[in-house]
Amino acid sequence: MSTAEVTLGSVLVELDEAIGTSAYTAADVEDLRSSIDQQLTEAVDVAAIDPSLLPVRVPKGRVTSVLACPAKALADLGGQIEPIHSLRGAVADVAAVVASMSPRKPLELIDVLEGVAAIDPENIGIEMWRASSREEKAEFTEQLTPLSAAIQRTCSGVSLDWVVRPQFTSQAAFAGGRLLATARYDMLLTQPGRPRSGVVVEVKAGDAHSDHRADAFLYALLETLRTGYSPLAIVTVCTGDPAILVEKVTGGVLESAARRLVAASRILIDMVANPRAEAPEQPGPHCTVCPRRTHCSSVSLAVDAS
Amino acid sequence: MSQRTPRELGQYAQEWARERLQPAALQTAESRYGDASDHERIRLANFGLTTMLDCEARVTASTGFDGWDVLKATRWLAVRSLHRYLSDDGVTNVQRAVRSTMANTIDDAAPDSEFIDGWLKQQPPGVRALLAARSSGWVASLLETVRDADLEAEALKPPPVDGPPMRFYYPGRALMIEARVDGLYGRKNIKGPSAETLLLTVTAPAFVDAILDFEGTAATLASGVAPGFVAAVMPKLGQVHKVAVDTAMIERGLALCERLADLELRSIDGRGATGVARSASFFGCRSCPLSETCSTREEAEAKSTVFGGLQPNP
Ligand code: SF4
Ligand code: SF4
Numbered sequence: 001m002s003t004a005e006v007t008l009g010s011v012l013v014e015l016d017e018a019i020g021t022s023a024y025t026a027a028d029v030e031d032l033r034s035s036i037d038q039q040l041t042e043a044v045d046v047a048a049i050d051p052s053l054l055p056v057r058v059p060k061g062r063v064t065s066v067l068a069c070p071a072k073a074l075a076d077l078g079g080q081i082e083p084i085h086s087l088r089g090a091v092a093d094v095a096a097v098v099a100s101m102s103p104r105k106p107l108e109l110i111d112v113l114e115g116v117a118a119i120d121p122e123n124i125g126i127e128m129w130r131a132s133s134r135e136e137k138a139e140f141t142e143q144l145t146p147l148s149a150a151i152q153r154t155c156s157g158v159s160l161d162w163v164v165r166p167q168f169t170s171q172a173a174f175a176g177g178r179l180l181a182t183a184r185y186d187m188l189l190t191q192p193g194r195p196r197s198g199v200v201v202e203v204k205a206g207d208a209h210s211d212h213r214a215d216a217f218l219y220a221l222l223e224t225l226r227t228g229y230s231p232l233a234i235v236t237v238c239t240g241d242p243a244i245l246v247e248k249v250t251g252g253v254l255e256s257a258a259r260r261l262v263a264a265s266r267i268l269i270d271m272v273a274n275p276r277a278e279a280p281e282q283p284g285p286h287c288t289v290c291p292r293r294t295h296c297s298s299v300s301l302a303v304d305a306s
Numbered sequence: 307m308s309q310r311t312p313r314e315l316g317q318y319a320q321e322w323a324r325e326r327l328q329p330a331a332l333q334t335a336e337s338r339y340g341d342a343s344d345h346e347r348i349r350l351a352n353f354g355l356t357t358m359l360d361c362e363a364r365v366t367a368s369t370g371f372d373g374w375d376v377l378k379a380t381r382w383l384a385v386r387s388l389h390r391y392l393s394d395d396g397v398t399n400v401q402r403a404v405r406s407t408m409a410n411t412i413d414d415a416a417p418d419s420e421f422i423d424g425w426l427k428q429q430p431p432g433v434r435a436l437l438a439a440r441s442s443g444w445v446a447s448l449l450e451t452v453r454d455a456d457l458e459a460e461a462l463k464p465p466p467v468d469g470p471p472m473r474f475y476y477p478g479r480a481l482m483i484e485a486r487v488d489g490l491y492g493r494k495n496i497k498g499p500s501a502e503t504l505l506l507t508v509t510a511p512a513f514v515d516a517i518l519d520f521e522g523t524a525a526t527l528a529s530g531v532a533p534g535f536v537a538a539v540m541p542k543l544g545q546v547h548k549v550a551v552d553t554a555m556i557e558r559g560l561a562l563c564e565r566l567a568d569l570e571l572r573s574i575d576g577r578g579a580t581g582v583a584r585s586a587s588f589f590g591c592r593s594c595p596l597s598e599t600c601s602t603r604e605e606a607e608a609k610s611t612v613f614g615g616l617q618p619n620p
Contacts, residue, residue, distance in 0.1 A: 098435040101401070101442075107432055115432030118376045122592075160401040165443030166436070171511075171542045192400050192446040195453065226544040227454055 006244050008100060008237065009157020012189070012199065015232045015246075019197045022229035023249050029228055032258055037174045039262050040269075044175040047273035055173075056265070056272050060183035060218050063264035064211055069282040070267055072290045080124075085205075087125025087140070088147060090116040092205035093166070093186055095148045096237055099155035100164040100187065100201075106152040109145045147205060147239060154243045162189045172225045179265060183222045198223055198231035207240035213247065214260065220249040221257035230254060310553060315532035319556045323527055324477065326560050330567035331479040333575065339475050339482045344370055347480030348570040350563050355520050358566050359513040360590045363579040363602075365569040367595040374425040379437055381507075382422050383407060384444035385465050385488055391445060392464040392489075400449075404442045408434065447541035448489060448507055455546035463490040463502075474527035483563060485524035491537065501534055503548060508538040514547055516562060522551040523559025532556075 024032070049056065065073035094115040098107050107115075117126050129140060158164070168188040172181045187201040200219045202212065216234035224230040236245040247253070271279055281298035293299050310318060335346035358365045383404065391403040408426065415423035429437070452462060465487055466472070472485040489505035504525055508514050522536040537548035549555065572578055579596060586606035591597050 094432065094436065097439050098432060101435055101439050103431075103435060107435065111430055111432035111435075113432070114430040115436045118429075118433040119436060160399060163400050163442045163446040164439050165446060166439055168443070169542050170544075173543075188443075190446055190450060192449045193398075195450075226542075227450075228544070 006242065007153070007157040008155045008201070008235065008244065009159065011233075011235055011244055011246055012158060012162060015199060018232050019191065019194050021232075022196055023251050024224065024230050024254060026228055028251070029224055029230075032254060033172075033225055036258050036262060040179050040265055041175040043266050043269050044178045047269045049178075049269070049273045053272050054178050056179045056269055058179060058181045058261070058265050058268055060181075060215060060222075062268065063218060063260055064214060066264050066267045066271075067260060068284060068286045069290070070271060070279040071281040071292060071296070072286060074271075074279050075291045083124045083128035084140075084143075085125075086123055087116075087129060088144065088205040090120055090123050090125055091144050091148050092151050092203050092239075094119070095151040096155045096187060096201070096203040097164060097166045099152040100158045100162070100189070102156070102158055102160060106149065106156075109141060109148050112148050113144075150239050150243070151203065151205075151237065154237050158189070161191050161193075163192055164189050170219075170222045170226045172222055174265075179269070181222060181261060181265070183219055185219055185223075188223075196229050196232075198227065199233055199235060200231050201235045201237060204236060204238035204240075206238065208236050208238045208245055212236050212245070214257075216247045217253050217257035218261065220247070221254050221261060224249075224254055310532075312532040312534070312551075313530070315551070315553065315556065316526050316530040318553065319523060319526045319532070319560070320474070320530060322556070323474065323483070323560055323563070326564050327476060327481060327567055330564070330571055331476045331481045333571055334476075334480040336478065337480055339480045342480035345574050347482070348567055348574070349482050349484060350524075350566050350570065351484040352486045352517070352521070354566050354570060355517065355562065356510060356513060357590075358562075358569055359510075359516055360587055361583075361585045361594070362565075362569055363582045363584040363596060363600075364590060364594045365566065366572040366577070366579040366582055368570070368573055369595065373420075374422055376433065376437060376440070379422060379426065380440040380444060381488075383411070383426075383437060384441040386411075386467050387441055388445045388448065388489060389464040389467045392462055400442050400445050401438075404438050404445065408438055408441075444507065448505070448539050451539045451541045451544060451546060452489075452491070452505070454544060457491065457546060461491055462505075463492065465489045465505075472525055472528040474524065481567065483524050483527055485521055485528050487521075487525065488539070492534070503535040503537050504533050505537050505539055508540050508547075509542065511538075511540050511543055511545075514538045514540065515549075516558075518547070518549055519555050519558040520562045521559075522549070522555050523563065526551060526556060526559075 062073065065076065091112055094112050098115065113129065116123060120126065132140065165188040167184055167186065169182060169184045185200045186203040189199045189201060191197040200223055202216065216236060219234050220231055230249045233249060234247040237243065281296055283298045287293050287299045334348055335342035339347055354365055354368065357368065387404040387407040390397055390407055391400055397403040397406055411423045412427045415427040418424045472487060474483040486506055487504050488507050490502050491505050492502040504521065506521055508517055518536045518538055526532040532551045535548050535550055537546050539546050584600065584602035586603045591603045597603050
């Protein structure tokens with residue numbers, strides 16, 4: 001099959017024969033869960049956190065950001081996402097969902113926008129759209145129509161045996177509920193009549209980059225902990241080439257994600273327990289997009305120069 | 307205390323509800339619930355309960371039913387689609403069950419968007435597609451969570467959608483308690499409510515115990531016979547939490563009803579939120595009519611709880 005013909009539907013057909021299998025046995029999953037739990041219980045116990053600040057929340061995005069640079073992760077908190085980026089993300093998400101429902105024909109951009117407005121009326125991008133003039137709307141339409149069409153094309157061909165769950169939140173509690181790890185998948189696809197058929201889909205309104213792979217691993221871990229068996233694959237749908245990336249879930253993927261989750265949680269536990277301490281600075285390629293880069297003493301000189 | 311039979315428990319719950327809720331009931335209209343105006347009646351149901359568990363003050367500012375939206379319509383469509391999927395003559399594909407339920411609803415729709423059928427009919431294609439996706443997802447979540455929790459999928463029975471709603475009307479007064487049932491679980495050859503488990507999908511695991519107490523009590527009051535169990539299906543955690551309906555649960559459930567009734571009354575008798583506990587939360591405060599003037603929200607927002615109240619490095 002050539003790259004151009006790959007759609008979510010064709011990926012799911014290929015994954016079909018793996019349904020019912022799992023990278024890990026139930027006993028392996030329990031071992032992994034208790035190993036993470038033991039390490040995080042110890043970390044939370046030692047940190048003696050003010051109970052009013054519990055539970056320590058570890059959403060997926062924060063794992064990536066604190067592992068890159070804790071100081072940047074904090075600085076980024078105050079930042080606002082650009083309305084057009086927010087709108088692009090929401091259009092891509094909705095386009096992916098409606099296309100996965102195998103409609104008779106693709107939806108026009110305006111229908112996709114109506115969908116965004118219905119589920120996320122306070123989206124800053126939708127507010128911007130509403131407030132825009134006719135000329136601005138025409139400009140946005142020109143920008144967003146190819147995005148919506150491309151994502152719908154890529155997510156087409158899904159059989160009605162698959163059920164899509166948009167914006168599905170998965171949660172895993174550790175240390176007796178004192179630490180909550182969460183992830184929100186853009187889509188979770190399963191065949192309700194067939195056990196162990198989970199496929200997590202992440203939708204990007206641009207190219208996929210290296211962080212996405214680490215994110216995919218974390219999704220795989222949280223889905224495994226939620227259901228007791230691993231998903232078949234983590235699929236990233238984007239507007240790059242290739243437009244679909246498939247990450248099969250193996251034991252190695254789960255163990256690597258568990259290590260990252262524990263490492264990020266330890267940093268966060270430490271930050272919450274010592275609110276007056278300055279968050280550690282960790283230079284790297286991310287310095288180029290950090291709000292502190294103009295005055296941070298650790299800013300990577302090499303990257304800065306480049 | 308010897309164990310009450312399901313019927314005795316039902317009677318006990320109804321007698322005790324009449325006694326405990328009397329102070330609140332006497333402040334509602336002296337009429338049937340349906341004949342009273344919105345300002346003279348109170349309805350105790352799931353939405354008010356979860357609001358109360360999140361922030362009591364927000365209940366006192368509630369404006370009642372403010373029309374259909376995607377969230378409300380998702381559950382409405384999902385429960386009916388689950389019914390179709392699980393019925394003996396049903397459709398054995400979740401997506402098709404949702405599509406046919408939606409199509410039938412729209413076909414029979416009245417022009418008025420006050421009712422769900424009319425509202426659905428007015429929705430543009432993008433919104434309908436999302437609704438269908440969300441409802442199919444809701445059904446799949448319930449089915450899979452029950453199966454993965456090692457409960458027998460065959461013992462799932464269609465939720466009661468055709469009969470009258472499960473309600474308890476306070477005699478002679480405009481006070482009503484409504485139970486929510488998303489599915490029934492029990493062996494098909496054993497009949498009667500006491501052999502059944504009422505299933506409900508719970509998306510806020512933190513409140514699961516109180517939600518089960520309320521719903522178990524409401525269902526017992528409505529039918530006059532206690533179900534065997536109530537169970538919360540929690541897809542987010544992949545868990546089912548099942549508890550027996552007994553005297554202690556009814557007592558806890560009625561205490562919740564009593565508190566909720568007082569808060570609901572405050573929204574109509576002018577006492578408002580004065581002296582009522584407040585608790586800020588991101589989504590709760592966002593939709594709260596009191597948020598503009600609420601100091602609890604302001605204080606919570608001033609200290610970022612995202613990282614446990616940390617401020618970024620200079
Ligand atoms: S400039 Fe680099 S090292 Fe400094 S806070 Fe930002 S990302 Fe971290
Ligand atoms: S603004 Fe928030 S804290 Fe204040 S009453 Fe409303 S929900 Fe409660």
